[in-house]
Amino acid sequence: MDFEHIPVLLTETIELLDCKEDGIYVDCTVGGGGHAVEIADKLTTDGTLIGIDQDLAAIEAAKESLSNAECKVELVRDNYKNIDRVLNRFGIDSVDGLLFDLGFSSHQIDTAQRGFSYQYEAPLDMRMDQRASRTAADLVNDLSQSELTDIIAEYGEEKWASRIAEFIVRYRQDKPFKLTTELVETIKAAIPAGARRSGPHPAKRTFQALRIAVNNELEVLTKTLDKIVPLLKSGGRMAFITFHSLEDRIVKHKFKELAQDCICPPDFPVCACDEEAEVEIITKKPITAQQKEIDDNPRARSAKLRAAEKL
Numbered sequence: 001m002d003f004e005h006i007p008v009l010l011t012e013t014i015e016l017l018d019c020k021e022d023g024i025y026v027d028c029t030v031g032g033g034g035h036a037v038e039i040a041d042k043l044t045t046d047g048t049l050i051g052i053d054q055d056l057a058a059i060e061a062a063k064e065s066l067s068n069a070e071c072k073v074e075l076v077r078d079n080y081k082n083i084d085r086v087l088n089r090f091g092i093d094s095v096d097g098l099l100f101d102l103g104f105s106s107h108q109i110d111t112a113q114r115g116f117s118y119q120y121e122a123p124l125d126m127r128m129d130q131r132a133s134r135t136a137a138d139l140v141n142d143l144s145q146s147e148l149t150d151i152i153a154e155y156g157e158e159k160w161a162s163r164i165a166e167f168i169v170r171y172r173q174d175k176p177f178k179l180t181t182e183l184v185e186t187i188k189a190a191i192p193a194g195a196r197r198s199g200p201h202p203a204k205r206t207f208q209a210l211r212i213a214v215n216n217e218l219e220v221l222t223k224t225l226d227k228i229v230p231l232l233k234s235g236g237r238m239a240f241i242t243f244h245s246l247e248d249r250i251v252k253h254k255f256k257e258l259a260q261d262c263i264c265p266p267d268f269p270v271c272a273c274d275e276e277a278e279v280e281i282i283t284k285k286p287i288t289a290q291q292k293e294i295d296d297n298p299r300a301r302s303a304k305l306r307a308a309e310k311l
C-alpha cells in the first residue's frame with residue numbers, strides 16, 4: 001500500500017521554520033516525509049535532517065521519499081519524547097529547528113487493520129508504535145467504567161461519555177471487545193437516536209479519545225514541551241501543527257509560559273523572580289488553512305500552526 005498523506009500547512013510551516021542551508025533540523029513526526037522533503041530541499045550537503053517516527057511504516061515511507069535528499073538524513077524509529085536521547089546518539093547538542101505535525105497520518109487511518117478507523121472492521125488496536133503493549137481493546141476491556149467515562153469525556157469531548165462507558169461495560173460482561181465494529185455498534189446503542197442524526201459519526205469522538213489514550217498523546221506532548229527549549233540553538237525555531245483543541249491548548253499555554261519575562265504577582269512593586277523569557281512567539285495567532293487547502297484536503301480544516309523562536 002502506498003503511503004497516502006497530504007502534508008498540511010506545508011508552505012506556511014516551511015516559511016516559519018526559515019531553514020538555514022547548513023542547519024540541523026528535526027522532523028519529530030516525519031510520517032511519509034511530506035514536510036521533511038521540503039525541509040531537506042532547503043538544505044545543502046552541509047545540512048542535516050533527522051526524522052523521527054514511532055511507526056515503522058512511516059519510517060519506511062520517509063526513507064523512500066527522502067532518498068534523493070542532498071543533505072545528511074537520519075531516520076529514527078522512536079517516540080519523539082526521547083528526542084534528547086536521539087540527538088545524543090548523533091553527538092548533537094542543539095538544533096536549528098524542530099517540527100511536530102501531531103496526531104495520526106492518513107496512511108494510519110486508511111490502513112484498516114491498524115484499527116484507527118470506525119469505518120472499517122478490524123482489530124481494535126490504534127497503536128502508533130506497534131511494539132507498544134496496550135491496545136484500544138485492552139483499554140475498553142480492562143478500564144473501570146469511571147476511567148472510561150473520564151477518557152471519553154476528556155479526550156473525546158463527548159457529552160454521552162458516561163452512557164457510552166456504561167454500555168461498554170455491559171457489553172464486555174458477555175464477551176471481550178475484539179473488533180472496531182463491536183465498539184461502533186455499542187456506541188451507537190448508547191447514543192439516543194435523535195442525537196445521532198446530526199453531526200459527525202457517533203463513534204468519532206470515542207475513537208479519538210481512545211487513540212489519544214492508547215498512545216498517551218497529551219502526556220507525551222506536555223513532557224516533550226517541557227524539555228525541548230534547551231535543545232534549540234539561539235535563533236532556532238520550533239513549529240507545532242495540532243489537530244484538536246486539547247493539543248493546541250497545551251502548545252499555546254507552554255509557549256505563553258516560555259515567552260513570559262516575569263512571573264511575579266502583579267502587585268509586587270519590583271520583580272523578585274528573575275524569570276526571563278526563553279522564546280519569542282512568532283505566530284501571535286495560530287495559522288490555519290486557507291479554504292483552497294481545506295477543499296483539497298479536508299483534514300486541514302482543524303489544523304493550527306504555532307511557532308516560536310528561541311531567544
Ligand SMILES: C[S@@+](CC[C@H](N)C(=O)[O-])C[C@H]1O[C@@H](n2cnc3c(N)ncnc32)[C@H](O)[C@@H]1O
Pocket residue numbers: 005006007008028029030031032033034035036052053054055058078079080081101102103104105106128220
Ligand atoms: C500527521 S502525521 C505526520 C505527517 C508528515 N508531516 C508528512 O507530511 O508526511 C503524524 C506522524 O507522527 C507520528 N507520531 C505521533 N506521535 C508520535 C510520537 N509521540 N513519537 C513519534 N512519532 C509520533 C505518527 O506515527 C505519524 O506518522
